[in-house]
Structures are given as C-alpha cells and as structure tokens.
Amino acid sequence: MVWPHGFDDLRGAARRRLPRFMFDYVDGGSFAETALARNVAAVRAVTLRQRVLNDVSASDLSTTLFGETLAMPLMLAPVGMGGMLRKRGEIQAIRGAHANGVPMVLSTVTLCSVDEIAAATQIPFWFQLYVAKDRGFVMDLLARIKALGCRTLFMTVDLPVPGPRWRDQRSGLSGPPGLTGQWRRWREIVTHPRWALDVGLLGRPHTLGNLVPIMNGRLKLADFLRWSGQNFDPAVTWRDLEFIRNHWDGKLVLKGVTDPDDARRVADIGADGLVVSNHGGRQLDGSIGTAEALPAVAQAVGERLTVLADGGVRNGLDILRMLALGARGVMIGRAWAFALAAGGEEGVSRMLAQMALELRAGLALTGCARAQDAGPHLLGQLPSWWGR
Template identity: 40%
Template sequence: MPVFTEIEDLRRLYQRRVPRMFYDYVDVGAWTGSTYRANRTDFERILFRQRVAQNIEARNLSTQMMGRPVSMPIALAPVGLLGMQHPDGEIHAARAANAAGVPFTLSTMSMCSIEDIAEATRAPFWFQLYTLRDEEFLDNVLERARRAGVTVLVLTLDLTIQGQRHKDLKNGMTAPPRLTLANIINIAQHPRWALGMLQTKRRSFGNIVGHARGVKSLDGLMEWTSRQFDQRLDWRRVEEIIRKWGGPVILKGINDPEDARRALDTGAQAMLVSNHGGRQLDGAPSTIRALPSIRRVVGPDYPLYLDSGIQSGQEALKAIASGANGVFIGRAFVYGLGAMGQKGVETSLSILRREMDITMALCGINDIKDFGPNCLWSDDLDNPTKAARN
C-alpha cells in the first residue's frame, strides 16, 4: 500500500486510474490557464510567522460553518460529474465528508441524485444550484432539496455562460462518454474504472433526467442543458431565488469587491470567494488575491469562504489568516475520489487536517479561532521600530 503524504500523491494515482477525458475535465483551466495557475502560485507569496516557546499541546481545529459544528473549517465544494470520476462518486464523497465531520455540497450536475445522497448518508448536506431558465425545474429541484434534508443552498453566479476549456473541446467531453474509437481505446486502458461503471446504474445526470420536462435520455439532456444557463441573470433574479429557497444561502462566484458590496443587499447569509477554479474567466485575479478587499467590504463578522487553489492544509490556513472563515476544496478531494473512492476522499481530508494541525502548531497557535493575520509575515516585521508601533 503506498504512503500518501500530500495531495500530489493522490493526483498521480488519480491520473493513472481515470480516463483522460475526465482527468482533463477536473485538472484544467480556461484558455491559457493563467488564473488556474495563479490560484496556486499566489499562495506562495504569503509567508507564515514561525513562533517558538509556545504551549501547543491542546490544539483544536473544530469550528462552525453556516451554524454547523465542523471538525475543521473545510467543506467539499460542488463538483459536477463526480460519478464519472468514480462509480457513484457523489455517494462516496458524501460518506467521506460525514466521516470526517465536514460539509458535503452536491452539484446540480451530479450523477447521483439529491435523493440518492439522502438515502445513502441519512445526514444533512448542502446543495449547489445553477441559475437556470426552466422555472418549473427550479421550483421542483428546490422542493426536492427541502424534502431530502438539504440545509444550505449554494447558489452559483459565475456560470451563466461557459468559459472555454480547450481540453474539454478537444476530448469531446460528455457524460457518459461517447463511444468514439479514441474513447474506447482510452477506456480500455482503465479497466478498473470501466468495470465499476458497468456495475452502477448512475451514469447520467440524476438530478435532471426524469425530472426536467422532456428530458428522458442523453440527447434530450444535452439539448436541455445547452439552453438552460440563464444569461439574463441579474441581482433581482438572485434575490428571487433566495426568497424561493427560504433558507440559508451561500453566494458562490464572488471575486470582486463591488459584487460583494451588492451581494450584501440580497439577504444571503454568506459568500464564497471563487473564480470557478480558474475554469471561467482566464486572466481574473486569484481568489486569495481578491479575498482581502472583499473582506474589507463585507466587514469582519460576515461569513466569508474561499475556494479555488486549496490543495494543502497550509493554503487553507493562509486563506483563513487572510480573511476567510473557512475554505471549500474541489480538486483536492476529487483526486482522492478518482484514485480510491471513499477511502481516497478520506485520505485527502486526513492529509489536509494533518497539514493544518502541524502548521498551526509551528506558528504557536492552539485554536483555529486564533489563527489570523498575526500568523502571517509582513514587511512591517522587517522593521522592528515600525512593528513595535503597530
């Protein structure tokens, strides 16, 4: 059994075990990938303060996210097509999140349905919604979410039109994959994945097929999906959807302080600073770069989360010290899922927990609630006189 010490170990195994089409779907950015890369590299510019002679034997990562106790300030982000990364992937990820004591967020574009997750986990979870044109489907899916015990709605604002991802276009990305000669050859090279897919009935979008009017097959689904993303979305529509839901809402896709200022007026209980993992607007700032200005706009007490680029516990802590109340992870847990199913997701969460715990200790901090800007190195510290005045 290999020893997994970092998320990169899981990524390498994931790349070997999943067909290229679905690996590329996750591990790609829009256009040149500059924002995708900046989401990681901008973390490197943030430095910790190493502190010594501090009593660190009573460390605690537990906190709350959206009023829910969590074992650490990490949630699993909504990721579409998890059931193509591993058979019944959403169920495996949800069970792993529950075992780790962190929230799981189901994507609208999942293979497993809302009802599948509720039945498989018997635990509350969160649901991500796109802003769609089909009002009947919207009302229906929100009611299904309520019945299934969904406690938080994550409303995605940054996918009213899809950014161009070169690899998806060249691979002819579909779910399930079309059986072209190239795809058949590639799938044959991944027999473990293929056998698992043959054994599951969940190979299409479970939240949509059979629930949206006229969508009973893959062809109907593709046609329906192509005209559903609502390019007319405005803040009035956002407020309307929030009222329809009637419960806690996180607005996902805020990456500009002016949008954050307007989002405060919607009544949403929290925001998720996100650029869709660099998969939408290439050339936009990384989320960790945008975070401080957004925190200044929303104030110190408003719940503010961050995703895009978090692939280590150290990056999670840097985001928290820079103003986030917690982080969402996407690729970091998908690598584990594609590599080893539920066990792989549990492994990824264990890696992140260990990295957070050790880093917090080396910064001389016992409790995650005390991990703030004072834990980061600043230029002021190079000037003892100025640092003393501050």
C-alpha cells in the same frame, strides 16, 4: 501499494486510473488555464510568521459555519459529474467527508440524484444551485432539497455561460458531435479497464440524476454539456435573488464573487455568506487568483456575512493561508475529486485526515492553538498584491 499522501500523489494516481477525458475534465481550466495557475501561485505566495514558545497543546480545529459545527474549517466543494470518478462517486465522497466531520456541497449536476444520496447515506448535505431558464424546475429542485433536510444553499453566480475548456475539446468530452470524439473516448475507456468496470459497467445509470426531469430524455453526458450551454440562464441578475429568496428560507451563500463591490451587494441583499471563487479557474481565464482577491473582499464586508474561499488549495497549510487572508472556511474541489478517483470513500477520508494533520501542524508552528483564532496576524511578509 504505498498510499498517496500529497495532492501531487493523488493527482498522479487519479491520472493513471481515469480515462483521459475524465482526468482532463477535473484537472483542466478554461482557455489557456492562466487563472488556474494563478490560483495555485497566489496561495503559495502567502508567507506565514513562524512563532515559538507558545502553548499550543490545546489544539482545536473546530469551527461553526451557518449554524453547524465542523471538525475543521473545510468543506468539499461542488464538483459536477463526480459520480464518473468512482462507482456512485458522490455517495462515496459524502461518506468520506462525514467520517471526518466536514460537510459536502452537492452539485446540481451530480450523477447521483439528491434523493439517492439522501436515501443511501442519511447524511445531511449542503447544496449548490445553477439557475436554469426553467424557473419551475428551479422551484421544484429547491423544494426537493429542503424536504430532504438541506438547510444551506450555495448559489453559483459566475457561470452565466460555460467558459470554453480547450482540454475537454481535445479529449473528446465536448465539442461537435461525431465519430472523432466518440473514438477518442472509447480508446481511453478500453485502455483503463479498472475504471471501465467500476464506473462504466457497475456504476450505471450514467445520468445526471437531478436534471432527469428537465432534460427531455437526453441522458448522455455529451447531451448534458450541450444542454448546459443552452439552459444555464445568462439573463440572471441581482433581481433574480428575490425569486430565490421567495422559494428558499434557509441559509443562502453566493459562490463566485471576487470583486469587493459585488461583495458589498451580496451583503446588502441579506445573504448569509459568499465564496471568493473564480470557479477553480474554469470560467474567466483572465481573473486574478482567489487568494489575491480574498483580502479586499473580506475587508469590504467585515462581519456582515461569512466569507469562504476556494481555488489553489492543495494541503492543510494552504487552508491556513486562506484563513490568515480573511476566510472563515475553505472549500476544496480537485483535491477530493482526485482522492475519490484514486481510492474511493477511503481515499477521500484519508485525504481529509491528512489535511487536518497539516492544518494542526501549521497552526502550532505559527503559535496559534485554535483554527477560529487564525487571521491576518499570522501573515509574514505581505504579498505584493496585498491591499490593492
């Protein structure tokens, strides 16, 4: 077959392979998906200065984030239930990331447990934490990932309650239990036999490995969706960060910050970094695009902490756009999820290699040899929202 090259190619290949309820789960956002669309539009609105006759022969994409050297300023963002895209999908994804010298941030809600991933790969990982109401479970989980060698924790702060996702309700993945939703899922499963064999049959067990100790025997994915609405803690405040710090002595990054005042508070509490993110457009549908929010956040914190960004990044040139707006590193979610669904470990590896090629070309054409030197001087005509 002709291997998919760009994001749209990967998305199309994933759509053909996945049952609708899994494709829509990855592809969709909350409510009417306005924030999802704004993320993409905001990134594409960023223009870059084309510069010529600069020596860019010593091209270097590498960077250092949180004490670790990366082959390029990119990492795989946490994607819940990634193991439902390919057989033991998180294991395949982290291997693809490692082959290209970039880290993967494992979600709290991976299909494979952190113990299984660590045993199968021997690859260092970063970890994303959802704070559950059961603080004992949180303490135990932090101890587990620390014992497995994790040194960088991403605490998601933009999900006090799950944002309603209409596409998931229509596809039968979420919504009230009953025969209608089950019929929709089974109809899709039987019409996607490759996925049904690879994931449905050979990819068992279909449990959320990290949550097994807390879900009281309820192990179906539908049970997780109900459990998350009941157990993600809406009472979490800035004071709870003291609890996290008391049980975590590694690097701490807060994910889900778009407001400059919140960014200053993140810096004030002594975190090591933040991610400018609106959860990929899956939470507050009225939020601005992350590229719109990034410059003000970066300016608000200066050099006090490391600023990362996600949302709307579809290729290597988009990575450069985010770096020019002030990010030190970029996270991708849907891109790697679609690559995994389309081609497994090889698909993730090829997608990352393609993004590295595109980033290198973008740097050269803006007269910049090193990714670490990218910044606002690469911007062309400033977007209308710049400086707000």
